[in-house]
Structures are given as C-alpha cells and as structure tokens.
Amino acid sequence: MLSIEQKELAQWAMEHALNQGCQEARVLLYQGSDTEFEVRNDQLDRLQQSTERQLAFHVFVDGKYGAFSTNRLVKDELALFINEAVEAVKYLAPDTDRKLPSPELYFSGKATSLQLFDDTYNQIGPDQKLDLAKETAAEIFGTDKRLLSVQSNWNDGCSTHYLIASNGFEGEQAVSYYSLSANVSVKGKGEAKPEAYWYDQALTYNDLIKKNIGKEALRRALDKIGQQKAPSGKYALLVDNLNSARLLSPLLSAISGSSLQQNNSFLLNKIDQQIVSEKVVLVDDPHVPAAFGSRWFDNEGIATKHRPIFDNGVLKTYFLDTYFASKMGMPQTISGPSRLVLMPGTRTCEQMMGGVERGVLVTGFNGGNCNSSSGDFSFGIEGFLLEHGHIVRPIAEMNITGNMLTLWSSLQEIGNDPRRNNAFQIPSLLFNEVNLSGS
C-alpha cells in the first residue's frame, strides 16, 4: 500500500506539471514487489526478490500531448524531468483529440472492496514459499525413469496503482497474486524431449491450489511421447481451456481503437452486425469480487461496467478510450477489457471430444500469427488426433490455417470448463472444420 507521502509526491508532480504550462495532466504512481523461488529437481536453483516504484505522467500542453515515466522519484530530479517533458511536448503538432476524459465518465462511487488484495500477504514467510516450490518438484522427482528435468516455481507479489487527473479523478487499487508452476521434460521417442507445464494462480494464498501441480505437468509431458504429424486435410478442431483464449485474442485486437482508427482491423464497421456464431455470448464482467481482472476503473479513470462484447454473435462494443472515440467520432467505451466471460456451455472438453468423428484436440500452440487487416491466421499446434470420439495418438509439428471470421462462424460448441482464476474466462471450444497442414 502507498503511504500518504508517496501520494503527496504524485500530487506534487501533477501540480508542478500544471505550473509549468500544462493545461491538463494525469499522473500514475505504481509500486510493486515480487518474490520468486525456482527449484530444479531437488534443489533451489534461483531466488529473486525486488521492489520497484514508477511515476508516469501524461501532459496536455496547448493541444499537444506527451507521456513520460521515471523511477527517479527524488523531487529535484523529478522537477527537472517534468520541466523538460513539458518543453519537449511543445515541438509536436497539436492533436485536439488528445484530452482528459469528461469527468462524468470517471469512476466516482464509494467502492466496496473487490477483495483483490490478500490481507495475509505479509504473513507468508520465505521458507513457506520455498517449501511449496520444493514439494511441487518432489511430487514427481525420481518417480519416473523417463523424467529428465523438473523445474518448479513459486511466485508472489503485490502492486498498487494510484491514479490522479487534474480534472478531478483520484483512484487507487491494490492487488496481490500467487502462483505455483511446474515445467517438466521427459525422454521421448528418438531424440525428442517433450516438455509440458502446469500451474495455478490466485489472488489469495488460501485460494491457491498447492497440490498435484507437478503431477499434472508430468502427466501432460508423458502424454506427448510419440508425437507425430497427422495427414494434411480438414479436421474438426477442439481447443482445450488452457489454450482457447489464444483464438479470441485476434478478435479483441480487431476491436481496439488503435487498430480500428488506422483501418487496420477486419472488424471495421461491423458494430451491430452478426459476424461470428450466434453461440458466442461474450461479456466484460469487471465487478466480480476476488476475481482476476476485476477493477472499478481503467487506466484513464473511466468507470468500468458490465458490457456485452458479442451478443449471440452480434458485435456490440469497440474498445475506445477518450482519444480514439474522439478521433473516430464514436461514443467512448473503455480502453480495453477487464474480465471477459464467454458464456459457457454444458459439457466438458472430454464430453465434447466424444462427438468428434475426425478431429484434433489442441493442447498447445507453437508460434503463428493473425493478419490484423484480413483476419487470416496460421498457427503451429500440438495435441492429439481424434477419431470416433477417442484420442488416437499425440501429434505435433503441424499448422492450422484459415480466417478468424470463418473459424468463429463455424463454432460448434462451447465447453463448461473455463480455468479458474483467469481474467479471461474462456472454456474449451469446438469448431466444425479447420485446415490442418501436416504430413
């Protein structure tokens, strides 16, 4: 948590910028700390600890705009930095769309706690953290002759953001987080050394799953032994809940103001149009207590709210902050998603698999990209070949290729299994058909 003195420094920085000739300013003070223990096989391999602070400020000078940041928070140095920043902005061309948000859009309620910070955070000692990392590795170390290496990681941290703006915004949010993970390498067929990971993360210590992380990572690695390409062709595509959000990302990029304003989006001029399967009901749900991604306000101070993104496949929202809304002459929404929820279906990934005659279950992506203008994509994948509802064998070294709009229009079913403790609640997804390039 930030002290009164630290907040006063942010307020002083804003006042100083205004005194130097800025008409408007916004200041963000960030403070964070982080601890990590990494265990390899049966011994500690790395420990790392850090604490950091940063002051970032946005200045608006005679219709001109600049953003600045520094971790040198001594007043004299800060004053000099701000003075130079204000002078630098004066060289730019004016951009009348650069401005602070209208104050009525700011979050101004008396917020109840979103329970994002663990009150017991400072009570968890380093020995306890290291023991958990060691126990995770010990779950599997020495248990299987095929195991080449296990690396387990404990990570925790906390951060506080304090945001103020010269037209009347002040807000603060503190978050804590914990994660426990395992990475496993095993001896495969021939020279291959398949690797896999598993993890859990939580906002509070008590909510973190601390058992079977290592075992699950080992199971996933062993399942990969014998990976081979499948023949090229068209296949049903089932993507597990660890990887399904990857296929949503290009759609989110395409509805961001930055892409839209530059005509660099395959979802330009698509608001209120049905563009994906009517099964897609996607909402931004930012006020769920004790949930990753929840927040009362965005990076401009704009109040977040429950917001439909896709409603039965119809696009309802562009992510437009003050600048891009003004530039595009459209209503302002929010700078980006907070906590996305794709309305789940009723069946598990395994149950959906049972209905696949010929398909692939994707359990990992390997590179690839999506063209932001066209939505054309091509991704490397690994996973399992499916026939008659069953896993036939592990597969790898293949690509799926297509177009995002075609893919999402072919969505057949959404699972009921979003991973807990993720800001994006995206279950397993089953698509009718995709181009698979293999042998």
Next chain:
Amino acid sequence: MNNASRPSLDHFAVSEKDLRLVLSAALEKGGDYADLFFEHTFNHSISLRDGEVNSTFSGIDYGVGVRVLAGDQTGYAYVESTTLDDMLNAARTAARIASSSLTTKLPPFAWKTPATNRYPVIHAWEEVSIGQRIPFVQRVNDTIFALDKRVSKAMVSLSDSVTHVFFINTDGVMYGDYRPMVSLTATCIMEENGVFENGRAARSFRSGFECLSEQLVQDIAKEAVEETAIMFRAEKPKGGEMAVVLGAGGSGIFLHEAIGHAFEADFNRKGVSIFSDKLNQQVASPFVNVVDDGTILYNRGAVNMDDEGTEGQKTYLVREGILTSYLHDRISAKHYNSLPTGNGRRESFRSAPLPRMRATYMENGQSTESELIASVKKGVFVTSFTNGEVQIGAGDFTFFVKSGYLIEQGKLTSPIRDINIIGNGPKALADIVMVADNYSMDNGTWTCGKDGQSCPVTCGMPSALIQKLTVGGLH
C-alpha cells in the same frame, strides 16, 4: 558522448569502498561469486499518426542488480537506488542463495576495456532535440504516401535510447559501457476496392543520431509500401510438406528459432534441449556454417562486453556442419569447463543474465539463389516474416511468413501470404541441401524473448534450400 566519457563509478554516485562492502555482503553466506550491474537508461520516442508527429514518450530507468552464485544456483535482487543501505539490503537478499562457510577475499579491482568499441557515437541522442528528430519521421510518412495512391494510412515512430552501464564483480573486473540504440519503424495501410492490407518496415542500430539519413527514410518507406502492395495479389497456398527456399536476410529467423535457442547452453546444461548430446557431432552438411556474433559494428545485437564481464565475440555454432559450440554465460561455461562466449545478456538490471543470442547468421555458400529456386519442383520462396517460436525439447520451431512466392517447376509464380511454417530443428538443419552466395543481414527490430526477458538481436543468412518443412495452408 564518446568512449572517453563512458560511465564510471561517479555516474552512479558510488565509491570503490562502498562496492567492496556490497560485494562482501553478497558473499557473506558463502556464495562463490557475485556481481553488481548498474544501469541508467534514457528512452525517447516520437510517433506520427494521421500525417503529423503528434505524440512523444520519454522514460528514465535507474537501478542496480546484485547477483550471487553458489555453484549453478543464482540469488538475485535489485534496487532502484544506489545508496549504500539499499545496495546492502539487496546484496543480503541475494546472498541467501548460499549456505556454506566458504569465504572469498576480494581481489583488487581493475578496469577491463574491449579492444574495439562496436557502437561509437558521433552525434549523441542527448544532444538531439525533438525538433531535429521530427523531420525524419515526417519524411517517411510523406514518402509512403507519395509512392502509392492506394495508401490510406501510415504510422511512423522513431525510438532511441542510451544506456549507461557499470559492472563490477568479485573477480575484480570492472567495466563501463555506453549503449545507444535507435529504431525507425513504419506501418502502411492501403485500400483497394474496399479491401485493406497492411505492411511494415523497420531498421534498428546501436548508433547515434548520425545513422538517420535520407537513404534510410527512402528504404523504409519503399519497403513498407512494397510489403503492403504485394498482399493484394497474394493468397494462401495449399499446405503440407514441401521444399522451402529461405530468402536472404530476414530468413535468419529460421536459424534463431530452429537451432539458436536450442544451442543456448542453459537448456543443454539442464539436459532439456534436443541438441544436448550433439556437441562436436555432424549436424548439417559441410557447407553449413552458422555464427552468433556480438562484434558487428552498429548491429542491434552487438555487445562490447556482455552483461557479466565477458568481451563480445564471434562464436561459431556450426562449422563445416559440426556443432562446435554452445552459447555460454558464466554458469554454463563453468559447467562445461569451457570459456564464456560473451552471451550472458539481460533485459535490464531487473534480471539475472542468461545465455542469449546476439547477431545470428549463416555464412555464404557457393550456389546462387536462382540455382536454388530452379532446383525446386514444388515449394515456396519466403521473404518476409513477423515472428517465430521454438519448443526446446521437442525441437519443433515455427516462423510466420508474411509474404513470399510459390515455386512451381523451378520458377517463382503466385505470391503467398500469412502462413506459418513449422519444422523440427535437427531435421531441418540436416535438410539444408543448398546455400547461396548472397548473405544479407536483416537490420529490423528483432527482439528475442526468453524467461520473460526481452533482448535486442538480429539475424541474417544467404538464401538456402531446405528439402522439407510443413507449410501452413488450405486443403
């Protein structure tokens, strides 16, 4: 700023006496080595959107990282100040990695200076106003619009930074470095019959303001327009296994992903790389030579000294087809009883160094590019890339092809677009059947990610023919 004013202890307001105290604290739990990495970075960028340079960013980052080694184990902590108390706290945190009675006496400190400065600066960025930077950005935009009437939007940005580094370790080594970097990037959007396409071009160098020139402006604008224009005619090919001719230059991403990461010695030390048991073995044809080089003047991947006190150098990974060296940092070099190769790099003082690539390239062969293409009945010729990835243990690598051409019966035919290519490192290396004589370095804004750390790198190669890779496409 030039070599004569490289940062010293004064820049970070620390004394040799204080540094001895901090290093002693770092070893007080029995660590066998410690180093301090001081860093002070000034970043600037200006951006053009809709025809005018209308936003800027500046940032300052300052701090010191303390690393303690106990055998292969690492303790690391950093602070954003260089007061003695803060540094001592960080040192005592990092020291906890060790628990032995080993005591190490600190030797006298001595400055280490590389024989050659790989990024000498004539016109330092600190002396350049935003007003001097703006015309280059504006001219890239104006040239893009002048080159093709279909251009509807352009975004251009110029980013520059200077980093002052001071390093000291318990071996008594001290060095200072002054690291400039500049990147000029353009994105072009064109519209034709209601269809939009995008293309991008960028150049990046460890250089001062003097590297900006009219030629650079023209090169970037022309490439951004050409990269965009070709997309209107390009289509996704039929996918599957086929021959791939890698065009000269940016195809070096193949080396970076297919073998570069797998040759980083930390993965091999842990036994998880598919190349772990291949040292001194034939892994490619005798005409294949692959280098990782930190000595190329002004190159984005150049290092005078790496981030743990080893001089930048040129390292042959594959010589005449034989795997001759891994890429080492201090820990892995000790493990392999080998000398460090100057690959111990880190994103900033916030991270401990790891074995990282610098400029990775293949040396020339003796064929010509036209001979390579003529020898292929069915395949693709790839020239423009965006990103890549690798799975170290399985050896499966990918790189995304923004554009290229089909090869049919030994001739380039239709342009192709937006396909991922995937292969297996050892197989692909062994499948290089021809290498051309047209080596070219790609000076784009390549940035390598590993363990959450980003490092500037480059890649390059002559055109090369790989017998078989899996090309994404339609069916």
